[in-house]
Amino acid sequence: MLTLSSDFGTPYPAAMKGVFLSNTDARLVDVSHEFPRQDVRTAAFWLREVLPYFPPAVHLVVVDPGVGTDRAALVVRAGDHALVGPDNGVLRPVARQLAEGDDIEAFVIDDDEADSSTFHGRDVFAPAAAAVHEVGIDHIESLDRCTPADGIEQLSFPEPTHRDDAIAGEVLVVDGFGNAITNVPGEVLDDSFGDSITVNDEQAPVERSYAHVESGERLVTVGSHENVELAVNRGRGERAFDVGVGDPVVLTDV
Amino acid sequence: MLTLSSDFGTPYPAAMKGVFLSNTDARLVDVSHEFPRQDVRTAAFWLREVLPYFPPAVHLVVVDPGVGTDRAALVVRAGDHALVGPDNGVLRPVARQLAEGDDIEAFVIDDDEADSSTFHGRDVFAPAAAAVHEVGIDHIESLDRCTPADGIEQLSFPEPTHRDDAIAGEVLVVDGFGNAITNVPGEVLDDSFGDSITVNDEQAPVERSYAHVESGERLVTVGSHENVELAVNRGRGERAFDVGVGDPVVLTDV
Amino acid sequence: MLTLSSDFGTPYPAAMKGVFLSNTDARLVDVSHEFPRQDVRTAAFWLREVLPYFPPAVHLVVVDPGVGTDRAALVVRAGDHALVGPDNGVLRPVARQLAEGDDIEAFVIDDDEADSSTFHGRDVFAPAAAAVHEVGIDHIESLDRCTPADGIEQLSFPEPTHRDDAIAGEVLVVDGFGNAITNVPGEVLDDSFGDSITVNDEQAPVERSYAHVESGERLVTVGSHENVELAVNRGRGERAFDVGVGDPVVLTDV
Numbered sequence: 001m002l003t004l005s006s007d008f009g010t011p012y013p014a015a016m017k018g019v020f021l022s023n024t025d026a027r028l029v030d031v032s033h034e035f036p037r038q039d040v041r042t043a044a045f046w047l048r049e050v051l052p053y054f055p056p057a058v059h060l061v062v063v064d065p066g067v068g069t070d071r072a073a074l075v076v077r078a079g080d081h082a083l084v085g086p087d088n089g090v091l092r093p094v095a096r097q098l099a100e101g102d103d104i105e106a107f108v109i110d111d112d113e114a115d116s117s118t119f120h121g122r123d124v125f126a127p128a129a130a131a132v133h134e135v136g137i138d139h140i141e142s143l144d145r146c147t148p149a150d151g152i153e154q155l156s157f158p159e160p161t162h163r164d165d166a167i168a169g170e171v172l173v174v175d176g177f178g179n180a181i182t183n184v185p186g187e188v189l190d191d192s193f194g195d196s197i198t199v200n201d202e203q204a205p206v207e208r209s210y211a212h213v214e215s216g217e218r219l220v221t222v223g224s225h226e227n228v229e230l231a232v233n234r235g236r237g238e239r240a241f242d243v244g245v246g247d248p249v250v251l252t253d254v
Numbered sequence: 255m256l257t258l259s260s261d262f263g264t265p266y267p268a269a270m271k272g273v274f275l276s277n278t279d280a281r282l283v284d285v286s287h288e289f290p291r292q293d294v295r296t297a298a299f300w301l302r303e304v305l306p307y308f309p310p311a312v313h314l315v316v317v318d319p320g321v322g323t324d325r326a327a328l329v330v331r332a333g334d335h336a337l338v339g340p341d342n343g344v345l346r347p348v349a350r351q352l353a354e355g356d357d358i359e360a361f362v363i364d365d366d367e368a369d370s371s372t373f374h375g376r377d378v379f380a381p382a383a384a385a386v387h388e389v390g391i392d393h394i395e396s397l398d399r400c401t402p403a404d405g406i407e408q409l410s411f412p413e414p415t416h417r418d419d420a421i422a423g424e425v426l427v428v429d430g431f432g433n434a435i436t437n438v439p440g441e442v443l444d445d446s447f448g449d450s451i452t453v454n455d456e457q458a459p460v461e462r463s464y465a466h467v468e469s470g471e472r473l474v475t476v477g478s479h480e481n482v483e484l485a486v487n488r489g490r491g492e493r494a495f496d497v498g499v500g501d502p503v504v505l506t507d508v
Numbered sequence: 509m510l511t512l513s514s515d516f517g518t519p520y521p522a523a524m525k526g527v528f529l530s531n532t533d534a535r536l537v538d539v540s541h542e543f544p545r546q547d548v549r550t551a552a553f554w555l556r557e558v559l560p561y562f563p564p565a566v567h568l569v570v571v572d573p574g575v576g577t578d579r580a581a582l583v584v585r586a587g588d589h590a591l592v593g594p595d596n597g598v599l600r601p602v603a604r605q606l607a608e609g610d611d612i613e614a615f616v617i618d619d620d621e622a623d624s625s626t627f628h629g630r631d632v633f634a635p636a637a638a639a640v641h642e643v644g645i646d647h648i649e650s651l652d653r654c655t656p657a658d659g660i661e662q663l664s665f666p667e668p669t670h671r672d673d674a675i676a677g678e679v680l681v682v683d684g685f686g687n688a689i690t691n692v693p694g695e696v697l698d699d700s701f702g703d704s705i706t707v708n709d710e711q712a713p714v715e716r717s718y719a720h721v722e723s724g725e726r727l728v729t730v731g732s733h734e735n736v737e738l739a740v741n742r743g744r745g746e747r748a749f750d751v752g753v754g755d756p757v758v759l760t761d762v
Contacts, residue, residue: 004363008541011513014537017539021562037684038742053269065606068719117716211319224266226370289519309526313643430518431545463577476624
């Protein structure tokens, strides 16, 4: 199985699919091609949340603002999975998640002969991912184009800080519904369901899901990623709480 | 075969695909993940129009503004098909269409152990749909998690009314091209092609397809759903006729 | 293998998939359903760029502003591939590319019995594409619904002109990143990398890829289609160069 993730929109992913299908009969599954363009952090967050639900697979990931520069092209073995994409940090959080504490092994893909300098998804990563799929995740080192890498680019998400009776975190991403997903672990709300807490100096109820408040009303809940989420029932939480990616979220009275 | 329909946009559907593929080798087919968010009626309309073109399959449907409340999670057997989704009416029109006059049987899915309160698509519906696929549509009752339901939530579309020489209907949905699809059956236009009729007090030609009028001109036609449609050749009918979902459409001189 | 391309957005493509899957077990691959609506030229460009990366397949193409008029419905055999779609020019550039100099053979599909006049993607093209897939690309003439066509509608892209020390081309399409893709072959830049050239009277650096200039800065590069492209690193080239589809692009000092 091969999964595809990118910020390409359309129709560039289809060229990658054509390359795949010229090299393998594997099942192809689109994860998303609508990651915010050239936003490595947001893609890294979503990949970490989503890819662990898949059975062992080769995951192509192309969010690659540095295409055609000297950033390396990588294959990363993480647990039973392989990740193929640019060495810009986008692979790191999901690799750690998939490895479940085991070592991550990285290989540099030789891209000297790429047909283009602007579309390595098609010309470097897709052929490499197909080759990894065909040879098997346990045999990446048998591919001539792959040589062991020194390491992979770091990318980590900030941890919330606890001070007195407050927890100070931040918004990591805003999803398509407008839910502002923070870096605060949901368990801090364990004793607060049905009560209200203070978010950035304003009161909001803590509920198990959106429809526990009236339509259009704000709430604080635990999202499916198990983090605290600022939401509005049938509305957009990021607007009601006036926060965007990277903005501070201070919870008090928890 | 498993089909997927939701209002999730991206990338949440990928988590559901990962769950599917961890539980079944079935073919996956995306119907749409771009249904208007939390708009149960519009999704119900499109599912009724589209799913009957599929061969027998298990259809996952997640347009679920009440996730995490006490609305039931259902499996519905309708003809040779099964539908899996929330009991909020979204399943009803398509179930009736697929059943073709036969009985509809509904089962409640036990969701007490769901990992989240906010993403039952991933944590309740996708595992249930995979299980139904694996056991077979004729054997839903053999699944421990499924118990017979008392019924399913109603949702029906309004019928047009005939008065004197006029037919009064309404706009059910507006499609991506801007065609305003009404609840008036197309057969009322059978004798009018090439003529003009009156729509909400304004004249418009009745034509078999869009390009029978000049680019930018209005027309009344019969859409692929066999209903009367208000359209503009290479333009947006809902703007030219100044109508939106739920607005009245009165046809006279038919 | 069957590929699907259209300007339908959602959810109309799902009806075509249902028809396919009722008639064939073939693998289905979405190329794009987000081609600009009723824009035959842009779709023709992208199909020519993308479909040649696929192994032999039947390609359904529905960008069809003339649906329901007397424009023919076609099957086109081009090399090892077949294309199925309306005879409005959209098939021509990709057919020539796939045929690689060999003859293109076209067949008219009998559409007299179509269920609708407004959705031939579902009612004419999808069933024909499934039939072509099942009978095989070498046996199109054995299908009763297919009769030899006199030819296919022309559509070609303008060639750039060379005058004195300048090359005068135009913008063919703007991609989702905002890159303005011209009709000027990339090889004219072969000796200019690292230098700057003049684009419509303004200077811009020539670079191998986007990130060779600072974020927000303009550049001229060779895109993955091997044409000259006007771009901005992490920004939108068409805005910075103030050009849209069809606008002239004059390169001097090359």
